[in-house]
Amino acid sequence: xxxxxxTVAPAVAVCFAxxxxxxxxxxxxxxxxxxxxxxxxxxxxxxxxLPVTNEWMPLKPGTRYVxxxxxxxxxxxxxxxxxxxxxxxxxxxxxxxxxxxTWDLDYSDGQLVEAELAFYAQDSGGTVWLMGEYPEEYDEGxxxxxxxxxxxxxxxxxxxxxxxxxxxxxxxxxQGWGPAVKWSDRGQVDQLGQKTCVPVRCYEDVLIMAETxxxxxxxxxxxYYARGVGNVRVxxxxxGEKTKETLELVRIEQLSAxxxxxxxxxxxxxxxxxxQRSKAVYGRTPPAERTP
Numbered sequence: 001x002x003x004x005x006x007t008v009a010p011a012v013a014v015c016f017a018x019x020x021x022x023x024x025x026x027x028x029x030x031x032x033x034x035x036x037x038x039x040x041x042x043x044x045x046x047x048x049x050l051p052v053t054n055e056w057m058p059l060k061p062g063t064r065y066v067x068x069x070x071x072x073x074x075x076x077x078x079x080x081x082x083x084x085x086x087x088x089x090x091x092x093x094x095x096x097x098x099x100x101x102t103w104d105l106d107y108s109d110g111q112l113v114e115a116e117l118a119f120y121a122q123d124s125g126g127t128v129w130l131m132g133e134y135p136e137e138y139d140e141g142x143x144x145x146x147x148x149x150x151x152x153x154x155x156x157x158x159x160x161x162x163x164x165x166x167x168x169x170x171x172x173x174x175q176g177w178g179p180a181v182k183w184s185d186r187g188q189v190d191q192l193g194q195k196t197c198v199p200v201r202c203y204e205d206v207l208i209m210a211e212t213x214x215x216x217x218x219x220x221x222x223x224y225y226a227r228g229v230g231n232v233r234v235x236x237x238x239x240g241e242k243t244k245e246t247l248e249l250v251r252i253e254q255l256s257a258x259x260x261x262x263x264x265x266x267x268x269x270x271x272x273x274x275x276q277r278s279k280a281v282y283g284r285t286p287p288a289e290r291t292p
Contacts, residue, residue, distance in 0.1 A: 037186075038174045041129075041151070041158050043096040049121040050091060050291070052100050054128045056207055056225045057162040059100050059120055061089040061291060062255045064263075069234065069247035071108065082107040083247055086255075086263045092288040094131040095151040095158065097121045101288055103267035112138055117270055117288075119150075126164030130176045132156060133183075134274045134282055146277045149178025153281050156180065161187070162225075166207055168192055175211070180281075184214040196224050198232050198248040206232070216240060264290070 052059035065085040070078045083106050090101040099119040106114040115138070119131040132150035136143060151158040159176030172188035190210040196203055203226035211221045218240030224233035234247035255263065267288070274282040 038157055038177055039160050041095070045123045045125070046097045046121055047124045049097050049123070050100055052120055052122045052128055054122060054126055054162050054164065055227050056166065057128050057230050058228065059087050059102070059230075061087050061100075062260045063087045064251075064253040064255055065230065065249060066251040066253070067231075067234070067247040068250045069245065071246075072242070072244040074242075079109045080107075081245065081247065082110075086267070088264055088267050089260060089291045090264060090267055090288040091291050092119055093286050094119055094121075097129075097131060097151075099131045101267060103263060103270065111140065114138065115270055117267060117274065120161070121158075127160055128162040129158045130161045131158045132176070132178075134270070134278065136270065136273065136277070143277075146274070147181040147183075148274065148278050148281050149176065149181050149183050150281055150285060151176075153284060154178070154180040156183075159185070162209075163189070166192065166209075172212070182215060185211055186213070187211045190222065194224070196226075196233050199250040200232065200252060203229070203232055210237075216242075221245065 051061075064087070067083040069081050071081045073079055084104065086103045086105075088101045088103055091098050092101055093099070099121040102118045102120070104116040104118060105112060106116070114135055116133055116135040118133045121129050121131055123129065132148065134148040134150070135146065137145045137147075149156040156178045157174075157176065159174040161175055166189045168189050168191065170189055172186045175185040175187050176183060178184075188210050189207070191208040192205075194206040194208055196206050205227060207225040209223045209225065211223065212219065219238040220236065220241070222235040222237060223231050224235070226232045229249075229252070232249040234245060236244050236246070271288055
């Protein structure tokens with residue numbers, strides 16, 4: 001869905017470039033990491049990891065966010081892009097932390113190109129962490145690849161998506177670290193107090209996060225967050241940006257019980273696929289279950 005952080009919970013130390021790097025094994029205390037600039041992760045700071053109630057990134061089960069926009073092809077053609085985030089009523093324990101599950105669908109020119117399970121948890125200070133992802137890529141309806149990263153497996157570590165109290169002028173931060181699949185996104189608080197209008201409505205006091213990746217130098221994805229809503233717009237900047245992705249929130253839906261049940265079953269179907277296609281990573285995690 002979105003990624004970010006900086007003012008973390010008091011109990012969570014953060015290691016930035018030039019300081020000692022921190023990481024953690026699946027369930028234990030923080031240990032030195034192979035890569036620098038990772039936030040220290042301590043599962044004991046998640047005394048109540050759910051629900052995710054951060055005002056900039058609330059994840060209420062049964063909510064569906066629908067985004068529409070465009071991406072640019074190599075030949076310069078603008079292609080319709082649609083992204084759907086379904087906040088399920090499933091949870092999954094990753095690295096000793098019970099996490100919320102979203103089922104995300106990415107469409108390009110009307111065709112599904114990626115389906116993903118993403119996992120989020122909120123620490124006791126209100127910071128939202130990304131615990132990992134399981135994405136499947138498709139081409140004309142056929143499976144192409146799965147590139148999962150999950151905290152504590154194959155040296156992957158959770159990262160911060162949204163700080164409890166975002167502040168400008170603070171260092172960037174890792175949104176997760178998945179060296180086996182070259183996942184290295186980072187975020188930084190870029191602007192506060194902005195205004196933006198999308199098809200749903202106009203929002204004031206908007207937070208803008210700038211996201212980067214080690215594989216895409218001189219390119220930034222800009223994500224706009226509204227209080228009490230979450231991500232409402234996606235933009236870009238930088239000479240290295242190739243896809244020039246733009247998205248706007250066009251609809252927020254509160255699913256009925258029947259609709260939520262259908263979403264849950266679809267998410268569980270993707271999980272069953274994950275257990276088959278990713279036995280070495282996803283296969284080592286406990287099954288997702290309905291919110292206790």
